[in-house]
Amino acid sequence: MKEKLINRFDWLTEADVVMSDGRLTIAVEPAKLREIARFIKECGYDFLVDIVGIDYGDDLGTIYYIAKGSDTADTIALQTKSDNRENPVLPTICDIWEVGQVYEREVHDFFGIVFTDNPDLRRLFLRERWKGFPLRKDYDADPAINPIPDRNELFIDMDALPEMESDEDGEGRTWKMMYDDNDYIINFGPQHPAMHGVLHLRVRLDGEIVRTVDPHFGYIHRGIEKMCESYTYPQILHLTDRLDYLSGAINRHAFCLCCEKAMQIEVPQRAVVVRTIFDELTRIASHLLGWGSMCMDMGAVTAFIYGMRDREKIMDIFEETAGGRLMVNYHTIGGVAKDIHPNFRRRVKEFIPYMRKMLKEHHMLFTGNPIATGRMDGVGRLSLEKAIALGITGPSGRASGWANDLRKAAPYAAYDRVDFEQVLRSGGETFDRYVIRLHEIEQSLRIIEQLIDNIPEGPYTAQVKGVIKLPEGDYFQRVENARGQFGVHITSRGDKNPYRVKFRSPSMVLVGALKEIAPGNKVADLIMLGGSLDYVIPCIDR
């Protein structure tokens, strides 16, 4: 790939294209970004993993992580910088990778970078009148600048798109209305029983039929990425659990792996295996809840309670060993927080046959139900190409036939020594997304079964220094979370705090998929499709 690039573009030098951390890192000028991006796309890198915005002090830059759709472990990082802090402008890549549109909105929101030709460059999380760009290093967090409004504010960005011809921000923008006066617009959320958190969908309806969906984020944004910049690494670990709270342990695993990779810590085998078991139990718990809440979205409350009942067993296992139930707080940099409880093995072994029995019951109650299959049949098809273009990883992507499981593609922890199957379905319809979760529970049980008797003896954590400092550099680590690929990007300048931390949220793009598959279906289907994608809002509103 490196030779290919240097041969193709004569202005690229050896210094611009370096191999670091197992991936090719290319530094380009903003003017040449689109040219090289198009070439990379032609080489098969059609999955834009994430865009990370960084404030380098003098420059504002972005890093694009791009992977191959056919082998998601094969990644390229593309770096570009703009030296104009007043009016930073970069070219858009959202016509090359569709998912770039929403990532660029995020970078625009937090860094004030304007991506020319991005059709919808509203602020993603903050309201339009917010002054300043929070993730810039010179951001002034004085509450007097952005006071809490004492009366209802009119949100122009709810119904209008900014016209980017005038490059001034704020009041100077002109707006183009999105809806007619006659359109029937209904707000689903932020407070709505089926929104899985505080997502806000503006839905244009034609009778019962959904015409457009416009998601709005940011109602529970906690600024975790900004907080990380003033926290030490062990402190940040606690924040990772609170992103996608249903796969907290897996998110934390990603952060630990990233730090261990940077510091080159050898994790003891006992910790590796225990971590893997914890991850898989978390995945089962998350899928059970996802399954249950999807059933509840379709009106079957009993199924939801059944899912919660089985999840409770896993929570009990967690509680015994780690003390926490939802926020397990177990993985640490270098190992795990404490040794497993003496009952751990026995209880996990009891759980496996129990769960297999209950899976049969779940299939009987819901999968074979004629109303349920009638509802899901032929609704919300997401093609493989679209899934890759939108970056839909995880079970939802695999339901469209995209083999994107990082446990197979780039095995981390103990996944290289266990035998399991990557469940793939080809339909990409709601039923595929529904049933794939139940099949993945079976596979997770298989993984746990192979590991539970083979937990090696030895220390449960490596010797780690009291103050953790990462060597200077950029680090990126992905893991397979219950919803897709969860990524952690850390830029370190050698301090005890990271310079910039960015989390890749698999849920954010899932909401983008809703925009794609919901139009043309009924209101009831919109809710069901939301359930089938199984997004978690705190992961979006980081």
Added chain:
Amino acid sequence: MWSFSELTEWIDATLRSLMGDGWALFVEFVLIGVAVLVAYAVLALILIWVERKVCGFFQCRLGPNRVGKWGIFQSVADMIKILLKELIRINRSDKVLFRMASFFVIIGSICTFAAIPFAKGLQAIDFNVGVFYVLAVSSLGVVGILLAGWSSNSKYSMIGAMRSGAQLISYEISSGLSLMAIVVLSGSMQLSEIVAQQADTWFIFKGHIPAFIAFVIYLIAGHAETNRGPFDMPEAESELTSGYHTEYSGIQFGFFYLAEYLNMFIIAAVATTMFLGGWQPLHIAGWDGFNAVMDYIPSFVWFFGKTFFCVFLALWVRWTFPRLRIDQLLNLEWKVLMPICLVNLILMAIVVIL
């Protein structure tokens, strides 16, 4: 078998001996009205408790278990709470229609309730066109639901009301036609007459296959008419928060809530009356000893036993199935249930002629 008419006739005679005929009649009307309202409220409380308990067992939970033994006073506590709640005024709603809507719903429900023969000699309204009366009055509720959705100036309510209108009007056809099958079999529309004819064999046995088909269709259509899952699209809580009564609070919401539970009871009661012999005990021709034993069980026990069996079926369905989509719902009615009903009616006519 003891008849409640002895009691009612004694009251009538006593009142007439104390005052003039007109006054006696007036006092009787008031007494009946009070009795119906009290029975309505008490039954609703019992039903709410039963539903919560049954649903709890379906879902591996305990259900209410704090207020009183097995939580039997839970729904009383809930009633007191709902009576004390504020009636919230909705901005820019149509005040008059908004307040009226809940009364429409509950009046329609109470009027139907009054026409049911609960036990031998215990029936408030007994027309010679009783079946028509039940069908007509029970469809008053849809007016209330449409008004509630329209007047509360909320988009969720509006969608719920429109769904409800489409659903109730469609399913009334099936429920009406399936009751017609029994009218054809019995040759009468008077509910007391229909019950009396089932003294020997209940219509579900007497009417062979057509009566059974009609029974099943009536249960489905009736279930749909009460807006309960899998047909609870008008209030679909995961889509429309709670549909037409999203904006209601306090006792006005309580009226919708009561009417929903009582409508479930009424559907079960009408099914009992029309198909399962009303308050008549189970008689098997030739088994005289058995029949005599059955006669010892009081008539109201028979009635409530059968009705609660039907209610249990409704709860079972509700807590098992997911919700249908609106187009599937209407397809089911217009393309499946109604044609079957029409064919069934002809079949029933043939059975009667033979």
